Amino acid sequence: MNEPILITSRDNPLLKRLRLLSQDSMAYRKQGQVWLEGDHLCRAMLARGQRPTTAVFTERGWSDAADAMRVACEHRVLVSESLMAGVSGLESPAGMGFLWDLPTRPAPDPAASTVVLDRLQDAGNVGSILRSAAAMGFGQVLALKGTAGLWSPKVLRAGMGAHFALRLVEGLTLDDLRPLAVPMLVTSSHRGEFLHRSELPWPCAWVMGHEGQGVRPELEAMASRSVRITQPGGEESLNVAAAAAICLHASAAARALPL
Known part of the structure; x- marks a missing residue:
């Protein structure tokens, strides 16, 4: 598997999309994607058999990440702490996050709890x-x-x-x-x-x-x-x-x- 790609510009299209998804509560409906920030949400997604399209790490986040996080998808990028803070919706930005494609909207199951x-x-x-x-x-x-x-x-x-x-x-x-x-x-x-x-x-x-x-x-x-x-x-x-x-x-x- 290739090494993560380094992103250094805040105007990078991926970072622009992440900022939109983290700051606009309805952006996911137009984009068809969600930004999952932090280890807990990312682990929960992987535990249910889902896979991200892109994994984003800070340098420290990459060094601290479990192997399952590092190999969760092919497209992985590294950003600085300041760039991660610019897209984060958290007071203390996480060291990693996943970009995930929303599945096709399911039909309601009439018999489900x-x-x-x-x-x-x-x-x-x-x-x-x-x-x-x-x-x-x-x-x-x-x-x-x-x-x-x-x-x-x-x-x-x-x-x-x-x-x-x-x-x-x-x-x-x-x-x-x-x-x-x-x-x-x-x-x-x-x-x-x-x-x-x-x-x-x-x-x-x-x-x-x-x-x-x-x-x-x-x-x-x-x-x-x-x-x-x-x-x-x-x-x-x-x-x-x-x-x-x-x-x-x-x-x-x-x-x-x-x-």
Whole structure:
């Protein structure tokens, strides 16, 4: 395998693309690529059998990199610390990153255990829910139009590699959800049966709504059940990422119980 190519100009086309991908939350949709910065995200991608198109290292990053990182792809480049800082979206730039081609957008799987995101705005919430979904055995996340970009830099960082364990489909409408063949459960802060008293179906589709408005009424009408989380402390509502973690764990625990 050839030695990495040295890049010394900030105007190099590759570095221009990386700056765009790291600074524009929607650039991935036009470019068809994502920039994965840092060892953790890169390892998560490789662990799921994916390969980058380009691997970028600082000189120190190259010397510290594991062999699996160095040989992950044919096209490898070296840049200075300052050039890496210019494309980084992190306060402390990483010593390496991968440029990865997004796969063709998959069709929703009607039978999959699913999390539906209804216009969630906060990238940290979206990434956290992706982590919970992957950890609790949900294989698919469907994002309705108005939800933060699933492959945006902030969601990628918050997801901590969960993206590569999930079927992700975004930009959907309510009509796209109608073919789902699993029971749809919606969360509410003030009505529906209590989660801890519910017999939860598996597989199912949990719907998580907008941080301020909750699940829209049209989507709530499509659900087979409305569920709420007991809050003895008396708070008005829970953060949507916290609520999702509780609900998805409840499904995972119910699934694990002996028959």
